[in-house]
Amino acid sequence: MSTRESNWGRWGESDEKGALNLLTQESVLAALKIPRTGKRYSLGIPIQRSGVPNMEYRGTPQRLTMINHDDEAMAQANGGVPGVGAHEDQLVMPSHTSTHMDALCHVYSDHKIYNGHPHDGVSPYSGADKCGIENVDPIVGRGVLIDVAAAAGVDVLPAGHVITREELRHALDVQGVALAAGDLVLIRTGWLEEFMRTQSELLPQPGIGIDAAKYLAECDVALVGSDNSAVEAIPFDQDVYLGGHIVLLVDNGIHLVENLDLKELASDKCHEFLLAIGALNITGGTASPVTPVAVG
Amino acid sequence: MSTRESNWGRWGESDEKGALNLLTQESVLAALKIPRTGKRYSLGIPIQRSGVPNMEYRGTPQRLTMINHDDEAMAQANGGVPGVGAHEDQLVMPSHTSTHMDALCHVYSDHKIYNGHPHDGVSPYSGADKCGIENVDPIVGRGVLIDVAAAAGVDVLPAGHVITREELRHALDVQGVALAAGDLVLIRTGWLEEFMRTQSELLPQPGIGIDAAKYLAECDVALVGSDNSAVEAIPFDQDVYLGGHIVLLVDNGIHLVENLDLKELASDKCHEFLLAIGALNITGGTASPVTPVAVG
Amino acid sequence: MSTRESNWGRWGESDEKGALNLLTQESVLAALKIPRTGKRYSLGIPIQRSGVPNMEYRGTPQRLTMINHDDEAMAQANGGVPGVGAHEDQLVMPSHTSTHMDALCHVYSDHKIYNGHPHDGVSPYSGADKCGIENVDPIVGRGVLIDVAAAAGVDVLPAGHVITREELRHALDVQGVALAAGDLVLIRTGWLEEFMRTQSELLPQPGIGIDAAKYLAECDVALVGSDNSAVEAIPFDQDVYLGGHIVLLVDNGIHLVENLDLKELASDKCHEFLLAIGALNITGGTASPVTPVAVG
Amino acid sequence: MSTRESNWGRWGESDEKGALNLLTQESVLAALKIPRTGKRYSLGIPIQRSGVPNMEYRGTPQRLTMINHDDEAMAQANGGVPGVGAHEDQLVMPSHTSTHMDALCHVYSDHKIYNGHPHDGVSPYSGADKCGIENVDPIVGRGVLIDVAAAAGVDVLPAGHVITREELRHALDVQGVALAAGDLVLIRTGWLEEFMRTQSELLPQPGIGIDAAKYLAECDVALVGSDNSAVEAIPFDQDVYLGGHIVLLVDNGIHLVENLDLKELASDKCHEFLLAIGALNITGGTASPVTPVAVG
8 A cells, every 4th residue: 555645756757647547458358357246336316407406606517409300401401301300409518417527627726637647737718738628548447336334224324414434444444345546436415316306405415535535546446436426525525615626636646536326236235346438538527427337 | 130120119118217217236346346446437528518519509618707706795695704705606508418318208210219119208498208318328348449440540530420230240359358138338439539639520420320330229229329429420320310310219219328438448448347327316317418427 | 540450551562571560760760769877788699509498400609719828820821920929700699599589581471471471482492582571670669568467466476377468458548658650669568578487388388379460560550579489488389480570560560679688678677668679680591589678 | 180099097906897887877868869760670589500791719609498388397387277278488598699698708818807806816716807798787878870881882881891990980971970989880881681691701890990990989978880891800910919999998998799680770760879788797708799779
């Protein structure tokens, strides 16, 4: 286990990929050997106007029909016969909507993003000049579910609960799983399931604290996800604004995935699995909505 | 090889998944054994305002910065210290932008979408009531590249070239690969590479013709993708508006993926691979931008 | 005063302008003679994400910066010297946002919009084929404020209060103003001022009832606006869904303007004024945000 | 005629309204006396995807149907009977689309916007902190058409033609009109009419040059508009990037209105008129689409 406090410079001064550098051809091949059942799990929640967690300041995600059967004249103008046509949409949504992956440029601290790149390289028209989401290569690796809620014997951790390093270790012990460098770690609080079921208040939320984040970084994981809106607890641990993001995203270049649907993995007690994520290749993007695919 | 002309009713009267029903736990496990190198390939092209294929009627895809360092006061209002903040975007884009997967509701013929569902079930506010993109489970299977351009000894097929059944078979023969039921078939024309390199005219484009589409349906493939904007040739084969879509999407419930980046798979002569696709879970969506992930 | 129950056919079978036909060159010249002080009043409330009335189903109106000083390289690429650049936005908003004018196609009843045009002529891509907002010529006329709240001696009418014909007449009597054909009538409930001050619940709201709407139609007014979200009361009078819209917009072709800021007109007791409205020329639009201009 | 070179400080150090300060209750009352015919003119061109001038980098303006008759279930869920419903849109468009008014924050020079306010006060989420479009009070005043094309005896000035101070004076002489402080000046090049008729190339365009801009500032006008995309000629006069904007908007606080439809005013030889403009009250906006209303 590493004692380094930051991954800055570890993969070169110009690196924009962070801990995803830990994924290698060998680790990919090894991960392909994990599945036992071949069962596929979608970890993505719906993209829709309501019923899903959405920070109000981000506005309402919208799918708008751009063309439908009422526009069939367009098809006929292009040679279509009556009864033939197409349906198409426009999407208007935050890049941080629904289940999404934060790019390494998403958060900055001390005026720096990951690897010491300047914090002010994100311009409205061009987006991020460093560490945008387009730097994220296809992610394929060993997924590990740390079911903190199950290990605690509850359906959902208390609102605002700050998950500690010890709770992560305890859950791993209960599951009989050990973390390894390059793992893609998904932490279950139970929060999302409750929210979807009861449409409870968006905040507060359980999530990892700063020390738990440091633990994951020390374990040299490649990615951290959770079934809540910020991976970390809200209100923030120790009142440090975005403290968990700073440890993982900024200091250690570890990408985050939020609002994950971990219900089925948990109910199947599927704690190790193949995980594949194809983030959208959004030039200069600070995040991408994603549908992570797990195979158990 | 099947002689059925349509998959309607094959998986039940109410089915909305089509040929993706061919993916089973067994086929998934088998596909995981294909990779030899562990090399990952991103098949998604950039989402950006220009430089990529975009049908003009769909408008300009836009990533707009919603929050950046100039809004740091927002962070401080929430407890942040100076020098700490976040960058976020809004996305405005067609669901059929960039590399994307068509939902089975996308096209209709004789007033019906796949499986005989009515053509007019797409409303502006709610979207598709049947066969929307949210019905697409995680896709994991055996990917097969049919490199028609390479088999023809060219970098790119001629503009508007209609790929025949025989050309598909010939390319498979040259590659020494046989199609099997449930395969995820990606057809390379070379068009996208040329477009990205030369910013040539968007139309015409090479692509499969109606008989080639029927051949793929007869082979019982689960999905068809291509490195062009419509999988099928434009202008449409035999002047049948969306004729290839009708054979594959409408008649046979075979999802389509368009604007794929197949360059690296082709240059590596990687004709068989693991393919994983997580379409965004857009409620009522007629398509989803995707970044398919291949492992060679 | 007319006893006709509908204006259908009054200005021809193909008419799409409705009661705005009542505005003539003579009535315009007469209206220009009304102002006494020359004081200008803006009747438009802000377009912004929060703090203003917004029906949740319409999503969040957003002004997004598209270009700012951080993109100054764009200016330099076009010949700009350092220190020179431009700021630009993208707007994403409902056409019915903030202060807005409903087009005559906005509401239908018995499957018909105004003048018997079919209800299903609005397609996603093209918009309204009849009675779209682009049919609204510049509006210039005699504005009349009916300050129902003031006449009732209150700051704001009770939530959900249904304004009657008698209340309109009483307020006009108190003000010493008589309605005339072609008037542009603005009805003050006090609701918007209270909402803006207290950020109270959006619903219920006071507004006119069905009989009051019929009274205004009988008076042959050219337009009706109010300082609430639907001109009519919510919940709807007599539980008739959109009943006030049906009387005014559908039956009588009288355009509506909603979410008007009438505070300053009221506090100045400016009950007659010149009113000018330039609706945006949105092809096929069902409404337009507007900033009506009054001159007292 | 003033010889001042800049209006900075003229209306106070904190002023954000610029030359619109020249509009007074007296000037408004005087302007109401101008109309002779009572004929109304809309000076706004359509907002639509194509067929109108649109700078490509601004993306495609879109009106998208959000709700129509196919969503009638929404009406019934709220108490509507069959056959009753509503049509609504979402708008996605640049604030600088179609006929629009530039806010004083739109352009900066020497790192300053009008009145010396800093150039970097425009943040993505909040928009302009100074000189945003919400500072524009209702505009009512004397409109003056300077028909440079007609005075030159042509339908349209040559592409890229730079209008001089002398040409403005000559056109005014031909028309027999003298400019006065506080006038709202609209300059006709004929360009927009030709573009709309022939769908010619967007650039180059005729427009005023730097000296003509200085002349208008010296005349102490309150606003300048034109029937082209930038008021000033493109390519820019003397190769000064946005040179005309800098003289008018930055140095003198004179708002600009672009893409005006001046055809009918010109064909009626209506050179003096009442002009009313209600810019949308977009908090922090850098511009607003507008439909200016003239009365002859």
